[in-house]
Amino acid sequence: xxxxxxxxxxxxxxxxxxxxxxxxxxxxxxxxxxxxxxxxxxxxxxxxxxxxxxxxxxxxxxxxxxxxxxxxxxxxxxxxxxxxxxxxxxxxxxxxxxxxxxxxxxxxxxxxxxxxxxxxxxxxxxxxxxxxxxxxxxxxxxxxxxxxxxxxxxxxxxxxxxxxxxxxxxxxxxxxxxxxxxxxxxxxxxxxxxxxxxxxxxxxxxxxxxxxxxxxxxxxxxxxxxxxxxxxxxxxxxxxxxxxxxxxxxxxxxxxx
Numbered sequence: 001x002x003x004x005x006x007x008x009x010x011x012x013x014x015x016x017x018x019x020x021x022x023x024x025x026x027x028x029x030x031x032x033x034x035x036x037x038x039x040x041x042x043x044x045x046x047x048x049x050x051x052x053x054x055x056x057x058x059x060x061x062x063x064x065x066x067x068x069x070x071x072x073x074x075x076x077x078x079x080x081x082x083x084x085x086x087x088x089x090x091x092x093x094x095x096x097x098x099x100x101x102x103x104x105x106x107x108x109x110x111x112x113x114x115x116x117x118x119x120x121x122x123x124x125x126x127x128x129x130x131x132x133x134x135x136x137x138x139x140x141x142x143x144x145x146x147x148x149x150x151x152x153x154x155x156x157x158x159x160x161x162x163x164x165x166x167x168x169x170x171x172x173x174x175x176x177x178x179x180x181x182x183x184x185x186x187x188x189x190x191x192x193x194x195x196x197x198x199x200x201x202x203x204x205x206x207x208x209x210x211x212x213x214x215x216x217x218x219x220x221x222x223x224x225x226x227x228x229x230x231x232x233x234x235x236x237x238x239x240x241x242x243x244x245x246x247x248x249x250x251x252x253x254x255x256x257x
Contacts, residue, residue, distance in 0.1 A: 044115070050108045051117045073181055075103035075118065082120060128233045131190035132160075133199070133217050139177035139240040140251065147240070148174045148204040149186075152214060156194025160187040174206050177240060188217060188236075196231050201238075203245055212245060220247045 074080050082101045106117045128134060139145050151157050154170030161167075166189065175184055188199055196218050203212040220236040223229050239251045246254065 043109075044112070047108045047112065047115045051106055051115050055106075055117060055119055072104050072106045074183075075105055084120065128235075130232050131192075132233050133188045133221070133236050134162075134185065134234075135188055135201075135217065135220075135236045135238065136183060136185050137177065137238045137240065139179060139182040141240060141242050142179050143242075144179050144182070145177040145240050146174060146206045147177065147212075148172065148206050150202045150204070151188070152200040152202055153194060153198045156191055157199050158189050158191055160189050162187065205243075212243060215245055222248065 080103055082103060083097055084101045085095050085097045087095050101120050103118065103120055105119075107113075108115055108117075137147075137149070148171060150171040151159065158170070159167035159172060162185070164187075172186060176182075177184065188201075190196070190199065197216060199217045200214050201217065202214045204210070205212050215238070217236050218231055220238050221229050221231060221234040222237055237248050239246050239248070241251060241254065
């Protein structure tokens with residue numbers, strides 16, 4: 001009796017390898033698709049969380065009032081100032097209008113526009129009382145600016161944030177303003193005994209180690225809806241334009257030239 005010691009033929013080996021390759025390819029493709037789907041789902045979840053944080057910071061008056069840190073920018077076009085009317089019953093006073101609502105947008109992932117977020121926020125409308133001023137510094141130039149802001153009269157004036165927490169010193173931490181719209185917001189409060197003419201900000205250029213200038217907030221207070229300026233409190237707008245700091249009127253004049 002003879003034993004058959006022949007193994008698989010070459011054709012059988014090739015067929016077996018082809019079947020294995022097809023099966024393995026299908027498994028690898030399925031596993032790869034699952035992995036990519038999980039990565040995309042995690043990325044979108046992170047993006048959604050980022051956008052939620054952006055919206056919460058701008059809507060709930062968080063102490064974070066640096067739009068650059070949140071990748072949030074003002075809506076472009078027009079004055080970006082909106083009037084929103086809230087209907088209430090006649091017993092509670094009827095309609096209430098807010099004429100200082102601003103629009104913002106946040107793009108957390110430029111490659112995935114699904115999570116582009118646009119929203120209205122009255123963040124500029126910090127509830128101010130007498131001798132309180134809410135200040136916005138905006139870089140409208142094409143170069144970034146690394147600046148330090150300090151109060152000339154720290155005896156009578158103090159910085160505060162949008163939750164009315166007073167700063168411990170007379171100088172704000174150094175801050176980097178991005179070009180073409182980088183902004184930062186803070187408050188200045190008269191602690192008593194001082195005059196608004198003494199509320200002077202010194203702007204120091206950290207990159208070049210020099211003072212750009214000193215500016216009284218009385219020259220930067222924005223007019224109300226009727227065009228009048230209340231120097232006892234208000235919202236102030238400073239604009240960094242190149243190597244100068246100008247108010248809104250001066251900026252508009254420069255733009256029209």
